[in-house]
Amino acid sequence: MKKIAFIVQRYGNNINGGAELHCRQLAEKLTAFYEVEVLTTCAVDTNWANDLEPGTSTLNKVTVRRFKTTQERNESEMKKIRLKINTSRRLFKKEASTEDCKKWVAAQGPYVPELVEFVQRHEQEYDCLLFYTYLYYPTVSGIAANPAKTIFIPTAHDEWAIYLPIYRPLFLEPAFIMYNTPAEKRFVHGLFNNAQVKFAIAGAGVDLPAHIPGRDVKKDMNIDSDYILYVGRINPKKISREDFKFFEKYVKASGKDIKLVLIGNAQMKIPVSKHILHFGYVDDETKFCLLRQCLFLYQPSKLESLSMVVLEAFMMQKPVLVHKACEVMKDHVDQSSGGFYYDDYNSFVLAMDKLVNDTSLNSLMGKQGKKYVQQNYIWDQIIDRFRNAIETVAKHK
Numbered sequence: 001m002k003k004i005a006f007i008v009q010r011y012g013n014n015i016n017g018g019a020e021l022h023c024r025q026l027a028e029k030l031t032a033f034y035e036v037e038v039l040t041t042c043a044v045d046t047n048w049a050n051d052l053e054p055g056t057s058t059l060n061k062v063t064v065r066r067f068k069t070t071q072e073r074n075e076s077e078m079k080k081i082r083l084k085i086n087t088s089r090r091l092f093k094k095e096a097s098t099e100d101c102k103k104w105v106a107a108q109g110p111y112v113p114e115l116v117e118f119v120q121r122h123e124q125e126y127d128c129l130l131f132y133t134y135l136y137y138p139t140v141s142g143i144a145a146n147p148a149k150t151i152f153i154p155t156a157h158d159e160w161a162i163y164l165p166i167y168r169p170l171f172l173e174p175a176f177i178m179y180n181t182p183a184e185k186r187f188v189h190g191l192f193n194n195a196q197v198k199f200a201i202a203g204a205g206v207d208l209p210a211h212i213p214g215r216d217v218k219k220d221m222n223i224d225s226d227y228i229l230y231v232g233r234i235n236p237k238k239i240s241r242e243d244f245k246f247f248e249k250y251v252k253a254s255g256k257d258i259k260l261v262l263i264g265n266a267q268m269k270i271p272v273s274k275h276i277l278h279f280g281y282v283d284d285e286t287k288f289c290l291l292r293q294c295l296f297l298y299q300p301s302k303l304e305s306l307s308m309v310v311l312e313a314f315m316m317q318k319p320v321l322v323h324k325a326c327e328v329m330k331d332h333v334d335q336s337s338g339g340f341y342y343d344d345y346n347s348f349v350l351a352m353d354k355l356v357n358d359t360s361l362n363s364l365m366g367k368q369g370k371k372y373v374q375q376n377y378i379w380d381q382i383i384d385r386f387r388n389a390i391e392t393v394a395k396h397k
Contacts, residue, residue: 205379314369338369
């Protein structure tokens with residue numbers, strides 16, 4: 001049986017980030033075909049504190065090797081370096097030096113040299129190395145160990161960091177790149193001119209629990225009105241202060257008694273409002289019960305390469321409201337007819353009015369979203385694509 005290793009910044013049942021969830025689901029499903037290991041950190045959150053013990057364990061048939069980070073995320077150093085080299089997403093004051101790039105990647109974290117050293121010493125023991133995601137130190141420093149046996153899952157989107165020259169080799173050197181969506185592939189090919197690198201568009205499947213209990217979460221969690229749901233990390237890159245202002249302004253102007261329910265770890269100050277409820281991290285059962293009872297999913301992030309929670313909402317037959325600036329989620333909406341997107345307050349109001357007031361349209365969009373997922377994001381098809389990539393790389397390593 002071939003042996004493969006995933007290299008990812010965080011890993012575990014209690015880590016529900018998009019790339020990390022995708023990695024865990026894929027790793028577990030591939031245990032039917034390969035001996036699977038995951039090389040990761042001891043961090044649970046993206047401050048990269050060592051919350052878990054280092055060493056080797058087994059989780060759902062996957063061998064997990066954890067390595068300690070040597071420092072936590074250093075926001076002040078990141079800001080200092082960015083101000084030195086960057087004025088906007090694409091325009092730089094000067095070409096960022098290799099040294100500045102390395103310092104920024106290390107300050108961002110997870111800075112875990114021991115993990116990279118392990119990959120360098122032991123890469124010959126694996127038939128294939130699969131790296132998530134483009135942004136982080138383990139990928140930046142680890143792919144060079146043996147690009148010829150590497151599959152790269154970049155989870156890339158249009159953000160300022162991807163224009164740093166330190167990232168360019170990641171998109172040119174691997175044996176295979178797996179994109180999550182056509183929009184991600186279009187963006188990467190346009191930016192790096194790397195269509196010569198073997199690739200496939202794989203995406204991720206959607207795993208709903210076998211049984212979602214008939215639990216009334218509105219009663220259990222004291223939600224005393226209809227609500228819209230946000231799922232994910234709560235930081236300005238995912239949900240901005242403007243998004244909160246739009247919602248509060250809409251509620252005040254419309255007189256609607258609706259809540260914005262947030263689940264996920266907060267990394268910013270959440271506005272104090274009787275219409276905004278934050279429940280922190282919740283387990284999968286609670287998440288899916290909340291999805292089932294919400295009016296729709298609100299996902300305003302502009303920086304997504306797939307958005308697992310949008311696909312989960314579709315499978316629960318719930319429409320979505322997303323930001324037009326995120327091409328990936330705009331594609332989901334355009335191709336599924338399963339929701340709306342907005343780019344200013346007026347378009348936000350129009351979408352909210354339809355999703356809140358038109359129950360028949362709301363229901364139709366939910367059904368169309370489920371059909372879209374069933375046609376495009378089925379695990380059997382995705383596993384076949386990854387197995388083909390793994391066998392191709394293992395054959396020519």
